[in-house]
Amino acid sequence: MPTYVYKCPKCGKFDFYQNINDKPLVNCPKCDSEVKKLISGGAGVIYKTDGFYITDSKKNKDTAAS
């Protein structure tokens, strides 16, 4: 099953599983904010990437906390 990674301005980055033929997610399922699609691909790829994503998600947490 393809994993799509979206970024929500409020919730940060999240994975969303959907069919390859489904329309891309437009609004966050949690808060209904407009989301951006970051990447789509095989399972687990996103977790093996380097500091770019780690830094990015850290930034999101800081933003959410404040």
Ligand SMILES: [Zn+2]
């Ligand atoms: Zn959200």
